[in-house]
Amino acid sequence: MNAEQLSLLEMPQTGPEGLAYDPEFLSVAEEGELAAAFRALPFKEFEFHGFLGKRRTISFGYHYAFDGSGLRHADPFPDFLLDVRDRAAAFAGRDPDALQHLLIIEYAPGAGIGWHRDRPSFSDVIGISLLAEARLRFRRKKGEKRERCALMAAPRSAYLLRGPARTEWEHSIPAMEQLRYSITFRTLREVGT
Numbered sequence: 001m002n003a004e005q006l007s008l009l010e011m012p013q014t015g016p017e018g019l020a021y022d023p024e025f026l027s028v029a030e031e032g033e034l035a036a037a038f039r040a041l042p043f044k045e046f047e048f049h050g051f052l053g054k055r056r057t058i059s060f061g062y063h064y065a066f067d068g069s070g071l072r073h074a075d076p077f078p079d080f081l082l083d084v085r086d087r088a089a090a091f092a093g094r095d096p097d098a099l100q101h102l103l104i105i106e107y108a109p110g111a112g113i114g115w116h117r118d119r120p121s122f123s124d125v126i127g128i129s130l131l132a133e134a135r136l137r138f139r140r141k142k143g144e145k146r147e148r149c150a151l152m153a154a155p156r157s158a159y160l161l162r163g164p165a166r167t168e169w170e171h172s173i174p175a176m177e178q179l180r181y182s183i184t185f186r187t188l189r190e191v192g193t
């Protein structure tokens, strides 16, 4: 990761520990094919305790419902994403079968994602960006202050959130100006860890 990809706003370090980045994870051709396939998917507005967000999502493997019901089984991963899953697993140094949750998000212009940490049911998060660059912002409390930094996630790139980047830092993406899709794969946290 170089200084242009990771802007260190108030941080004297190289970024959240546990954040890894591959700027060229997908080819241009793969990105085009995936985006074309995504246009046919039955996305639904993201629902959070009865409120609808601007982004639209679809989950495979498992679905996490924010209505109190939590993690449930969902349809299996589509075949056309199995190769991407295998490469995402290799990027994270994990077995492909460990990537059990797949979430595709459609961010139309004006849609973003607010500050959050992923649910404790999940462990590693591998995110792949399509079509537009996103400013993946990070923050965590340090005493009375907050540390902040941001990763410019380029189209066709992949990032990994693990360890402190996943559990100590919150992340968010401001409203997009252009259509972006993200693919995120998650491992499930083992009980007792």
Ligand SMILES: O=C(O)CCC(=O)C(=O)O
Pocket: 103, 105, 113, 118, 127, 128, 171, 173, 182, 184
């Ligand atoms: O779109 C992205 O890359 C981030 C997705 C995200 O933060 C999430 O699904 O919790």
